[in-house]
Amino acid sequence: MKKINITELVLRDGHQCMIATRLRTDDMLPICSKLDSIGFWSLEAWGGATFDACVRFLKEDPWERLAKLRKALPNSRIQMLLRGQNLLGYRHYSDDVVQAFVQKSADNGVDVFRIFDAMNDMRNLRTSIEAVKKAKKTAEGAISYTTSPKHDVAHFVALAKELEEMGCDTLAIKDMASLLTPQTTAELVKALNEAISIPIHLHSHATSGLASMNLMRGVENGATIIDTCNSAFSEGASHPTTESIIAALQGTQYDTGLDIGAVQEVSEYFREVRKKYWQFESAFTGVDTRVLVNQVPGGMISNLSNQLKEQGSLDKMNDVLKEIPRVREDLGYPPLVTPTSQIVGTQAVLNVMTGERYKTITNEVKNYFLGQYGQPISPVNADIQKMAIGDAELITCRPADMLKPEMEKLKSDVDRLAKSEEDVLTYAMFPDIGEKFLQERNASSLVTEQLLSKEDVHASGPRYAPNEFNVTLHGETFHIKLTGTGHEGDEVRPIYVSVDGIAEEVMVETLSEIELPGGVQGTGANVKKKSTSSSGRPRPSHKGCITTAMPGSIIDVKVAIGDKVKAGDAVLVIEAMKMENEIEASTSGTVVAINVQKGDSVTPDESLLEIQPD
Numbered sequence: 001m002k003k004i005n006i007t008e009l010v011l012r013d014g015h016q017c018m019i020a021t022r023l024r025t026d027d028m029l030p031i032c033s034k035l036d037s038i039g040f041w042s043l044e045a046w047g048g049a050t051f052d053a054c055v056r057f058l059k060e061d062p063w064e065r066l067a068k069l070r071k072a073l074p075n076s077r078i079q080m081l082l083r084g085q086n087l088l089g090y091r092h093y094s095d096d097v098v099q100a101f102v103q104k105s106a107d108n109g110v111d112v113f114r115i116f117d118a119m120n121d122m123r124n125l126r127t128s129i130e131a132v133k134k135a136k137k138t139a140e141g142a143i144s145y146t147t148s149p150k151h152d153v154a155h156f157v158a159l160a161k162e163l164e165e166m167g168c169d170t171l172a173i174k175d176m177a178s179l180l181t182p183q184t185t186a187e188l189v190k191a192l193n194e195a196i197s198i199p200i201h202l203h204s205h206a207t208s209g210l211a212s213m214n215l216m217r218g219v220e221n222g223a224t225i226i227d228t229c230n231s232a233f234s235e236g237a238s239h240p241t242t243e244s245i246i247a248a249l250q251g252t253q254y255d256t257g258l259d260i261g262a263v264q265e266v267s268e269y270f271r272e273v274r275k276k277y278w279q280f281e282s283a284f285t286g287v288d289t290r291v292l293v294n295q296v297p298g299g300m301i302s303n304l305s306n307q308l309k310e311q312g313s314l315d316k317m318n319d320v321l322k323e324i325p326r327v328r329e330d331l332g333y334p335p336l337v338t339p340t341s342q343i344v345g346t347q348a349v350l351n352v353m354t355g356e357r358y359k360t361i362t363n364e365v366k367n368y369f370l371g372q373y374g375q376p377i378s379p380v381n382a383d384i385q386k387m388a389i390g391d392a393e394l395i396t397c398r399p400a401d402m403l404k405p406e407m408e409k410l411k412s413d414v415d416r417l418a419k420s421e422e423d424v425l426t427y428a429m430f431p432d433i434g435e436k437f438l439q440e441r442n443a444s445s446l447v448t449e450q451l452l453s454k455e456d457v458h459a460s461g462p463r464y465a466p467n468e469f470n471v472t473l474h475g476e477t478f479h480i481k482l483t484g485t486g487h488e489g490d491e492v493r494p495i496y497v498s499v500d501g502i503a504e505e506v507m508v509e510t511l512s513e514i515e516l517p518g519g520v521q522g523t524g525a526n527v528k529k530k531s532t533s534s535s536g537r538p539r540p541s542h543k544g545c546i547t548t549a550m551p552g553s554i555i556d557v558k559v560a561i562g563d564k565v566k567a568g569d570a571v572l573v574i575e576a577m578k579m580e581n582e583i584e585a586s587t588s589g590t591v592v593a594i595n596v597q598k599g600d601s602v603t604p605d606e607s608l609l610e611i612q613p614d
Contacts, residue, residue, distance in 0.1 A: 539606065
């Protein structure tokens, strides 16, 4: 019998797809002994967006999570997802950083490294693969599956042969956007099985509704390891259900030998745990066949919707999903997987939010056009490339060949905060949020996101309240949408609304209170429109006022008061949706006011910097 092995994804990809990577270590550990006893080929538990989410949102040390999981899973292979030369960040790192990161990951408990490159540029995988082999761990090379006029079975077979030649122990087909069909899966797996001798590991998200069929056809044509997720976090943007696939293969020549009942106990535990994270649930994590066109991967969709929701723009999601394929074509059809999914997705959001394609171009898109991420399979849009980087010289070598060793400088930069090489590597992945995390950890002041109780949220009033209105005044109708409020209980409180699509802030001053049924307090109020935002920054009033297209955080102020600037000069750098974006001067003139500093959170209705036009 040809036994099929299963990798269980609930500790990483499952919750990344369904609740924006928010599952906390404390909710993983109680069920680890049960997971450890089932007999999975591996448990994917680290890498991907989990490292970022630990530091950025959960305020957990990701290395400590790994060490705890290693202790709690003594009999299981722990698997991680590694972005090749990008590691777990959004840029390429020097070879010495890659080597150090792989070694420390192995030291802390990773057994299987699934290594991929967002461009399928094999040059970007070699250093990681060599480092894994040096650490005597399992190197699983991955091909990022996608579709375009340039991608076919022969192309993927050629990539697989290169990965085998590099020394990979297994080969993963990484169908992150749920683009495989049963017929294509059969053809691809069969061709790969004939061309290479290492085991084939099939990973297919369920967003398009085809993944379970894909796994079956893959198994029938030679795949011996498949990815599934227990039913508490499966299907839709996630993966086929572990219990269902075990049942489908039971009694056949491909029987997994796993106990469905044991997996059901794990699912029962996680179903209860998932309820705690209701605020991170997304309306975009079910079956959606539009993914066959927009190609947004499962791990990105819940995060993208959550980020749009945070800025009051969730109504723009459909426009963003339509824009993503257009941006992808402009960039030469890269597979959409981190970081290219974020690069393309963020640019698509900017194109939609600003109302003009490429009016604002992110630093990452500029770096992409320069060749800093590798070589795309198809030529890029020359006109957009010209807009982004002008006549700058393009990179044609392996991008990392242009990087000097970084580890010693990183150690020096964070010497006052780092207590270990793992801390240095945390800082390397995310310098700004990593430094803040280490500062707060050392000061014992880490505060994680609050998990809101539905009962607490709705206890003092009705569960639902209107937040969108048509208001008719003197015969004229206005469309008003409530997008946010200031702190309840303040005497003067900001209310954020959109009036016919124009963002406004009004200040509500409490004049009296009445007691409503159930003890709910109501108020009478004066409404005053203000010329400043809730942060105290002025609103833009002329063309020299510099604003941001999306909410984010200031990570660099590139000018000082009195500086002369030209229209198009970079004056600020903002991080929005995990991507850096240079904000340019809208006019030539003199900088007369700077209303922000590094670390400030900003919104589109604020004047961040003011230029007196020439």
